[in-house]
Amino acid sequence: MYDQKTLRNLLSSMGVIATPFGVLMNILDVLDSNEIIEFAHRCKIDKKKWLLACTDRRVLLLNEKLFNAKVKSIEFSKISSVETEGLRKIFKGGIKIQYSGGSFECEMSGVYAAKMRDCILGHLRTNDSTINVVVDTTQNTQNTQIGNDPYGEIKKLKELLDLGLVTMEEFDSKKKQLLDL
Secondary structure (H helix, E strand, O other), rough: OOOOOHHHHHHHOOOOOOOOOOHHHHHHOOOOOOOEEEEEEEEEEOOOOEEEEOOOOEEEEEEOOOOOOOOEEEEEHEEEEEEEOOOOOOOEEEEEEOOOOHHHHHHHHHHHHHHHHHHHHHHHHHHEEEEEEEHHHHHHHHHOOOOOOOOHHHHHHHHHHHHHOHHHHHHHHHHHHOOOO
């Protein structure tokens, strides 16, 4: 789907400085046909440069070597958590992704870490509707078993909202239900 020129232009529009020829070729080799890069940015893992990319199908991690490039491909269904730090910092920040089979931490600007997190969490929300179902069923059983503590439940819901596991609409409807409004 991409050629070298369009890929270079796409990456530069995302804030990635023009990458070496070998890295572009590695990306082109790894991408499936019709796979779309939604966000990408450079990061450091153990002081080595990598390119972290979120596509419409998976998360890709490619080291920036011309030869013997290492590639990690992580399907969205295998990702269990995404954490970010230093979100307001321009120079120092990072993202940590845990998945079945391991985890990794990337150092990158906090601004780009937040964009990467949002891209990944967007796919986790659309691909995994069971999270919301599990949250809803556990809240209903807890309310009936524990003498109806709606304020504690609202606090838990707010934490889930902050983590991006429930939407604002779900939060508002559940809050109204808990407060009997």
